[in-house]
Amino acid sequence: MLTLSLSYILFRCMNGIVEITTEIKVLSTQAVHSLLHHHTYLEGAIRGREKARASRKTTTMNHKVGDLISQLHPCVYTQMIPKQGESIPRRRRRKKNTGDDGISGAKKRQLSAEQVSFLEMHFGNEHKLETERKDKLASDSGLDPRQVAVWFQNRRTRWKNKKLEEEYTKLKTAHESIVVEKCLLESEVLKLKEQLSKTEKEIQRLSDQVDRVSTGSPSSPLSMAMDPPFLGEFALEGYEDAFYMHPENNYIPGMEWINQYI
Amino acid sequence: MLTLSLSYILFRCMNGIVEITTEIKVLSTQAVHSLLHHHTYLEGAIRGREKARASRKTTTMNHKVGDLISQLHPCVYTQMIPKQGESIPRRRRRKKNTGDDGISGAKKRQLSAEQVSFLEMHFGNEHKLETERKDKLASDSGLDPRQVAVWFQNRRTRWKNKKLEEEYTKLKTAHESIVVEKCLLESEVLKLKEQLSKTEKEIQRLSDQVDRVSTGSPSSPLSMAMDPPFLGEFALEGYEDAFYMHPENNYIPGMEWINQYI
DNA sequence: TGGATTGACGTCACGCAA
DNA sequence: TTGCGTGACGTCAATCCA
Structure with a gap:
């Protein structure tokens, strides 16, 4: 639970970053659009909503947010702790973020x-x-x-x-x-x-x-x-x-x- | 402990904001859509990597928020701190199973x-x-x-x-x-x-x-x-x-x- | 049999040159 | 500014291994 709060704060913080930047620069409509998307997605992620297929299409940020949330979780986090990779035989790269984490993942790039x-x-x-x-x-x-x-x-x-x-x-x-x-x-x-x-x-x-x-x-x-x-x-x-x-x-x-x- | 982590993260985040805003100015109004970008910049700022060349390129925008988070975390952060010299290609990134690549090193394109x-x-x-x-x-x-x-x-x-x-x-x-x-x-x-x-x-x-x-x-x-x-x-x-x-x-x-x- | 690795393929984006 | 070469990621499918 605490992690959730933390992530949320972090997220807000990031949003803050975006907004600040927007103030500095005139954002294109697209930027605003993305920002909105980002926002809504975040809400969903925090609530643990699943984004099904459509989320796939969402921006990378959305996905990242998902990872963010999950990684913030103690368990996940401990797992993530970067250690020299040598010890671990294989890197779990590319995790196949299937639907398990809820946020399937395409990075926003798509x-x-x-x-x-x-x-x-x-x-x-x-x-x-x-x-x-x-x-x-x-x-x-x-x-x-x-x-x-x-x-x-x-x-x-x-x-x-x-x-x-x-x-x-x-x-x-x-x-x-x-x-x-x-x-x-x-x-x-x-x-x-x-x-x-x-x-x-x-x-x-x-x-x-x-x-x-x-x-x-x-x-x-x-x-x-x-x-x-x-x-x-x-x-x-x-x-x-x-x-x-x-x-x-x-x-x-x-x-x-x-x-x-x- | 938790609060410490939180404050630390927030602190880092704030630092990141500053960095990011400056970066954003240089950038086109490129969509916020790129939280990824923000993330990247933030990451770069937090790590404080010099990389004249690498930093200029903004390299991979594909970093996931997950990477961001993990890097923001004290443990991760401290780990990441050790910057490799320019000569060193990059250290074994390993880990990051969810974050897919999260190439820890600078993405030296080219x-x-x-x-x-x-x-x-x-x-x-x-x-x-x-x-x-x-x-x-x-x-x-x-x-x-x-x-x-x-x-x-x-x-x-x-x-x-x-x-x-x-x-x-x-x-x-x-x-x-x-x-x-x-x-x-x-x-x-x-x-x-x-x-x-x-x-x-x-x-x-x-x-x-x-x-x-x-x-x-x-x-x-x-x-x-x-x-x-x-x-x-x-x-x-x-x-x-x-x-x-x-x-x-x-x-x-x-x-x-x-x-x-x- | 299910998770993991790898190659192929498509895609996004950067940086330089024309 | 655009085109092109290039780095890198995500997904799919085949395959491997325990």
Whole structure:
């Protein structure tokens, strides 16, 4: 009980700090907002009210207050007494403040769901953030303009990464399919060439036959014009080297590396 | 005893207030939302850590109120008092089970160049970090194991992103080149087909000629076997639809989006 | 089986450079 | 001022150990 009083006093003291600062500086509406939240939360914490999920969204301070309260408790406190960590094998870091302590914990850092959705909404419209828009969003969401700016910056980064990833997968599938198509085309080209050579031979055979049968029969001009290129190189032959000599071009890096270093 | 503690705490708190107010002035009107900040400042003030650099940065705002409280407490406080020198990275924070990290040391953001290169070197060898290796690197680099773990984690994720990006560009160039190759192959196929049809006609012409000239001459079995497919469809004709009917497969998304939302 | 550790992932925020 | 790199935290899920 005494601890509660103590914590309360401390809390008041902290509030006092805030208020003093507010007097010194003009607080933004957000600051006031937070202060109010802080206040109400504190009340709840002192009464031992549970903050369920919503509290998760509350600011870090709220959570801290919770820790504050619990830690002020003799038992908890004694536990907390910092001793050289060496003696204790493991540090209980990150306690998983689950609901047991009542205040689950996210530190205030986490913006509230409403704020996030609000920002998210406006982010969807425009990823860029002009100063005036930033100020407007800040006041509308009860956040500090600085926070809004940071949020947008981080959001842009995340969005870029996400986009990059999905573009990569899309490109990868497209690449794979096109590689298959290319292989098919290559085989088709080979077949065509083979058949061309066959027809060339056939033409040659027929020509010979014609020549043999009718010695006076003139060779077709068409045949003469086409024969040379058929057997030897092809018009596009030059590209073949580039294609076949560099099979690594077809290699698809894949995402192996990404799993390699999870 | 209790009263003493209380008064002491209050005293410290008052001191903290003074410190905080001064800090706040420097700060933007940044929300009170950051009791965290206040906490941080308070903590710094109470500990009286010099840390020119560290104090300037305000470092981690994520300290929990719990840390604050524990630090405010005489016992804790006295313990904390021993400030480590600048040279000393930070003492084993341990404990603080609820307060999660509550890094007792100054949060020296920005690791020193040596530390970074040291970690970077070992990161190159192995991205994963087993506990023992972590502890070794921590002691060798003068960092907290926690910091090492965080550093490696961040390094992994950021490495992944970087890798993804470069793989994307590589894949993109490969894709573009292969698209060109595919186009060339397609045109080659067209030419081959055209030439095949020409040779077909030529063969037909020659066959007719042969038949005309030597009525008794039997047609070549080769010719018979090959003629039918030459004129009409082709063996690989079926693929053509897939290729030509879906030109969008060749479309390369490009990176426009990435520049669009820097 | 439940608490604890770890990696991954998302997120917030700082500080410097452009 | 903004963008980017970076430190750090919180949560989730898998896993380990007693």
